[in-house]
Amino acid sequence: MQAAPRPFDLLASASAIRVGYASRDWSRSSAGHPDTWGPVLRSSVGMILDSRFPMFIAWGPELALLYNHAYIELLEAKHPEALGSPLRAVWPQLWDGVQPLVEQALAGQPTYGEDVPRMIVRNGEPFEGRFTLAYSPLRDENGAVAGALCVINETTSRFALENRQALQLQLAERLSGLTDADQITAVANDMLGHYLGASQIFHGINDESIGRFRIRAHWTPTGAGDLVGREAMLDDFGQEVLRDLRAGRQVAIDDVVSDPRTAPYAAAYASLGIGALLVQPYAREGRLLGAMNVLDDSPRHWSLEDRKLASDIAEHVWSANERANAGQALRAAVARQ
Template sequence: MRRPSMPWPFDPQQERAPALGAAMPALTRAYDWSATPLGPPDGWPRALTCTLATVLACRVPMILAWGPGHIHFYNDAAIPVFGAKHPAALGAPGELVWAEIWHIVEPLWRDVMAGGTVGGSDFHVAIERWGAPEDRSFDFSYSPVLDDDGGVGGVLVTFVDTTDTVMARQRLAFRLALADALRGLDDADAVIGCATRMLGTHLGADRMGFGEYDEATDIVHIGRDWTSGEAVSLAGASLPLAAFGADVKALLLAGGTLRVDDAAADPRTAAQAQAYAAIGVGAVLAVPLVRERRCVAILYVHARRPRRWTDAESAMAEDVAGRIWDAVQRVRAEEALRAADRRKDEFLAMLAHELRNPLAPITTAAELLQRGSAEPAQVTRASGVIVRQAAHMKALVDDLLDVSRVTRGQVVLQHEELDLRDVATMALEQNAPALTRRGHVLTVVPAPHPLPVYGDRVRLVQVLSNLLNNAARYTPEGGRITLALGGADGHVEAAVEDNGPGIPADLLPHVFDLFVQGARSPDRAQGGLGLGLALARTLVALHGGTIAAGPGAEGRGTRIVVRLPRAAPAAQTG
């Protein structure tokens, strides 16, 4: 039974409510109390009118459930617990007012009607104040109210909503548990998996995930997610952010948290309702991670059915999103440090090997000369060995010093007007012996027109020379190496391509880092320090250009492209 909307029997602004008896005529005129199961107020038991006067005058939440039907009366302070059920709950039976928890409340009230008392602290129930289940906690007391004959006529309910306090304790406990769980993880996917599982379970969600956002492509890449078993996993999916609605995208990119209680009804998502339904989303809570004014990731919480998200849930999701990002960045930084440390150790071992190699022939030649009995021809040969190997060692040391100066910004570029074709010719001349020695087939694809650049001649020659030298080292004898020149759209470029074994996929993202070098093989025993590409990247960047590596045109080998800004006409003419 639903009661029509009714005003309160007493003005809440009054300092004190009058006694119910004095107000009874006004009540009788204002409400159709005879329509309730209790009948006209004139026939109400005196115990009911007296108790109700106390309830209505009280400033703490109180409910009076009277008679076998538990007809409801309550005061102003109790209104929040009813939500949208107020004011129709006035005069309505308890079974209708609390239909969603009647299986919990009715046995307790039955005990009270039998003369007992019931109470508890932080009692947890899921009530529907606004049309959807909502977890609430209460300190409460159920006491019997005697009727005029001395029997139990009703149940007096006093309560305090402790939900905020309970949730604050739960949030603190959750944060401590999450911090402990994430502290020992050293893998980004493990961090995301652990955090989404813990928060998804805590919120009672159906799916939760963390996707990194690529602003250039407008794609959210979801590496890991968690589901309750009621929703399909989205792990591994790449979804365009625009597909979730223009308003949603605008809000998230602006750094705002998205709270949608009903995806089919919310005006921001209604147009995409089918898309949301297709992935099992009835309600969504989404938190963007904005760093340096850019959205870099999005944490999302999904419910399969409409659900009212609370401020506390939103705040917790925002907190966890930041913790996930910080933990992921920490893990990745630690991974990078470990990788850099490993590369440093490998480099030092390689450096020791490269320096030791020329020392052996130098030592042998020096011992021969020290005897003083060598023939003139032997002296000449020994001297030649010392000169050549010392030059090799000097070249290695020069490479180390060069990289150190460039990476620390101690190199000053001597800019001048250049034609990239001339730079390429000089680089080819420097590497001609290495290319000839190994029998490589060199193909040069020239540009039909000048390729004007403004830069340092020596350093640009060094860049192309390093690329050609790398290609010669990594390409088997008799292999093909191509140098192609060209340019368009305001830039000029030089591409060096070979048909060697290519760069391993796991090495490709780091190929321009210091000390990175591919695995050695017998056919490139002359080695090197793995500094050429790192030096080339830094020098190209100092010229305002870019350098990129990838597989060759036929899907094998390596192709490295250097792009430099085309010189402005003013620079060309001086």
Template sequence: MFVAWGPDLTFLYNDEYAAVLGAKHPHALGQPFSQAWSDIWPQFGPIVRRVMAGEALSFEDLPIPMRRNGYDEDTWFSFSYTPLQDETEQIAGLFCACTETTSKVRGEQALRAQEALLEARVIERTAELDRVWRNSRDLLLVVDADGIFRALNPAWTAVLGYELDELVGRSFLDFIWPEDVTLTQGGHDRAVARDDLNGFENRYRHKDGTPRWISWNTSVEGELIYAYGRHITAEKEHAEALRRIEDQLRQAQKMEAVGQLTGGLAHDFNNLLTGVSGSLELLQTRIAQGRINDVDRYVNAAQGAAKRAAALTHRLLAFSRRQTLDPKPIVVNRLVRGMEELIRRTIGPEIALEVAEAGGLWTTLVDPGQLENALLNLCINARDSMLGGGRITIETANKWLDAAAAHERDLPPGQYVTLCVSDTGTGMAPDVIAKAFEPFFTTKPIGMGTGLGLSMVYGFVRQSNGQVRIYSEVGHGSNICLYLPRHLGADEADDLLPELAQAPRAEQGETVLVVDDEPTVRMLVSEVLEDLGYTAIEAADGAAGLKVLQSDVRLDLLVSDVGLPSMNGRQLADAAREVRPDLKVLFITGYAENAVLSHGHLEHGMHVLTKPFTMEALASRIKELINGK
């Protein structure tokens, strides 16, 4: 602070103000104000005169030119001027309190400069984002929690054909492809719940009524969802075209192979049909002649030929990977023991057979008949690779596959039961291993093999959620392992089917509805049921069967073919359950109808029996179902 006093306003100040004066101190002490600050008197003179006239003045952050540290710079001060009176109450001087505010002012200047720079960058960034918004070929949008479009970029017009004012303010559901409405609503709900969507795909409806595929990524801020979508219709169509071409190529390859195989299949089926029809003709003749002693021989011959025809059909269906499986919990050791004698007879005395069973083998869920067929195929292939004799080893084991081992085998990590068949034969080269599971691929001479064996094994195991792997070297034999998932449940003991005459009898009044469009099958099933004491009601198609089901007649079981005309067996069963919720259903199927049967995921009380079946098997299954087993 300082005081200017007297007629010439003599300059008096304290030590703190001396620092403000700098080089002017101490010479300024006792000098008139106008001389001490002669360099800034033109700026401060008017102020002093106003104060000496009785006016108190204050100034904030006033810049004062000063020489400091060898260079000129502005220094800022805040001043407070107050007039001073003498004993006569006349103004004789002034008092000034001053505070240097240079640091404060420079800080504010730096802040304003930073704000200006930031504002310039925001303006630049906003312009850039605006260019992106306007020029992006991706769909950009802002949508609220209610699914209402709040902002859209011009790409929507280019991709979907709508003008923006046709979209903004409306719900996205108004423009979703009908089949994708539920999917899209679920995705929007996830986004609202702060679950960002990445690569979410759906279809929007173009203004011309055709679909457009979009792949979305989203983020959420507050109540708004921000998203960008990439138009992927071309990629989807390209991928679908490739898939169709691949399917057509595979089908062409398969048809070519089937064409090459037709002669052999026709030969086999003609032999089998001859065995069936010839046996039945002789059976009819002998009965007419009264020579009933030979009847069993003809019956057995016909049944044997029919069973071989059924096995060939199953093999062809397995090749297409479309057979209906009947999985059951089993312990593979028991199945191998049951097959051992048959395998020994099949491979012949020149081949030694060793069986190594793992103790405490886990249970697996698999179709026992198909697994038996697969094991027999593997042993026959092993036998054919050892023309001069050798050794076949069948081995079972429990395997726990970690992530690395499972990835190597193209399986999920977990517990598996393995069934491996190894031989001491010629082995396989890598290029043969790569093709071994291809349908109709065989290294055997023409006429010695169809190439369906390993493809059937592969198809069956993959349908059972397992895997097949080949380990082989030329000259060192082969090892083929089936990996089957562990089933956490008890196995089912093998039950021997009774003879038809010994099959369980019906209770009083038990009634079965038989629906099949094949008259012969319908007749046979009905006669078997009536022989066992059941009341059998026949229907030739789903419509006729539905009329019976909608009546008040007693029904304990519905036996229906799956491949019925117009209304298939599953549709009939579903309609039946609407009027008879507890009705038990047995589907009988003769070909690839697993898709109709929901790929094996049947409702409670629904079961499957695959054609051809024995009458004993049919009678036992019907009784089990009616009794609630």
């Protein structure tokens, strides 16, 4: 009589995620130890462990979370404690959005969402990502739905790029035909300010010979601000900030009070109602000619996409302004002839 074949060793590989499964204390997980799993769960977990797409299984009444290596990037510090824990306990802040999708899969209906926003932590910072999610029911050996499989494709970069390109296209259309530098700046400020939810934006023109800057344009969500023409000393805002700006490097500060680059100069920032700032310099050969300042009156995190967009819009504005100024100079020269 031939002996029954032994089940494959799910955790035989030395990969980091399988080692994590093998060393995990499963006594507190409703999923139980992997040695006790039935064929369906063993096969399903083996499938996700062999995938490079972020995937997870929510199994059993408590929706025990079982995931692969690619999913760890989304968990960050929640791993390895999340392994085998209830899905709701792992993602309490996302549960309102996740629960309907899981429940539909548990009811036997697959679900799909494209570019779904999800707040996660990335590199220790809050981060709103975009994800395409596909939930499918997982059935046990008797055909009853016992869990849900989720396959994830992050679309953050594509989504942000498409939005950034769409905004730039809209800006180009609105700037088409404008020849006045102030009008060009006002239109760009309005679009960028509303898109980023900024408290204010101002453009400063610098005079390095006397170490001062003058505010040339000032935007607020309700219209033109009252800081146009106001002047201040460059040194009042921090030497480290100035060094970066003179070198043409963008400066992003989430909290002017706590950031060591700006904390000693908090009073100067407070005088302009600045709690957080994103500054794109206009520098040539080490000289700071001007800057676009995107500001918030409270601390906030400037995402990488915020920074890219501010840089793109600033370059667009300065190029358009240079063309407008060159056109005005040419018309003035012709008029003098």
